[in-house]
Amino acid sequence: MIELYTWTTPNGRKISIALEEMGLDYKTHQIDIRKGDQHAEEFVKISPNHKLPVLVDGENVVFESGAILLYLADKTGKFIPAKNTPQFWETVSWLMWQKAAFGPILGQTHHFLTYHPGKAPFAAEHFSNTTAKLYEVLDLRLSNHEFIMDELTIADFAIWPWVARFDRQKVDVSAYPNVRRWYEQLAKRDGFIKGYAQPLDVEAIPQIGSSS
Ligand SMILES: N[C@@H](CCC(=O)N[C@@H](CS)C(=O)NCC(=O)O)C(=O)O
Numbered sequence: 001m002i003e004l005y006t007w008t009t010p011n012g013r014k015i016s017i018a019l020e021e022m023g024l025d026y027k028t029h030q031i032d033i034r035k036g037d038q039h040a041e042e043f044v045k046i047s048p049n050h051k052l053p054v055l056v057d058g059e060n061v062v063f064e065s066g067a068i069l070l071y072l073a074d075k076t077g078k079f080i081p082a083k084n085t086p087q088f089w090e091t092v093s094w095l096m097w098q099k100a101a102f103g104p105i106l107g108q109t110h111h112f113l114t115y116h117p118g119k120a121p122f123a124a125e126h127f128s129n130t131t132a133k134l135y136e137v138l139d140l141r142l143s144n145h146e147f148i149m150d151e152l153t154i155a156d157f158a159i160w161p162w163v164a165r166f167d168r169q170k171v172d173v174s175a176y177p178n179v180r181r182w183y184e185q186l187a188k189r190d191g192f193i194k195g196y197a198q199p200l201d202v203e204a205i206p207q208i209g210s211s212s
Pocket residue numbers: 009010011012033038050051052053063064065066099
């Protein structure tokens with residue numbers, strides 16, 4: 001049985017959404033980052049960077065959410081185009097875009113705009129502006145693709161949970177109509193609803209307000 005070490009955060013939810021969409025059985029272990037579980041000696045043995053998520057599948061121990069999504073796509077052959085096609089590499093490119101930008105930058109935006117508002121105005125402005133540019137990139141991509149690719153892929157699983165934190169980014173997703181259409185479409189899927197509620201059902205999927 002696959003074991004997922006996770007918490008109610010975007011990087012954790014990427015993986016539970018993927019597992020649900022792929023129809024795989026799995027068991028979750030809660031890594032409560034508010035209590036410091038990520039620093040526990042036993043956990044650091046499988047997560048050298050002290051972060052969730054980590055997936056254990058028999059002898060395979062995989063950390064870093066992008067590596068885990070690629071592992072699961074390889075294991076099931078689902079939600080990834082055929083290997084070494086242009087579509088495969090395009091999917092991997094968008095996955096890496098999320099891992100390098102639409103995650104690290106948005107995380108800083110949460111930090112400066114929501115967790116420590118007013119403490120560092122330059123940083124708040126910088127990360128807020130950079131976040132807006134990334135949303136523009138995403139909106140343009142979704143203006144001519146139903147999903148990140150023409151079919152649902154692991155790139156959608158990686159990006160969507162970060163959009164779900166729009167309140168912490170102070171982003172009005174209505175200003176990005178293609179992102180809004182895609183976000184709301186995926187929010188209705190069983191796999192996203194069940195995956196979002198792991199490892200604890202703490203809140204419903206956030207709804208975007210009607211203002212534009
Ligand atoms: N690059 C990592 C980032 C993982 C990450 O930042 N995880 C957060 C939760 S979303 C965490 O474990 N934070 C605990 C900490 O930083 O102490 C990945 O994609 O897996």
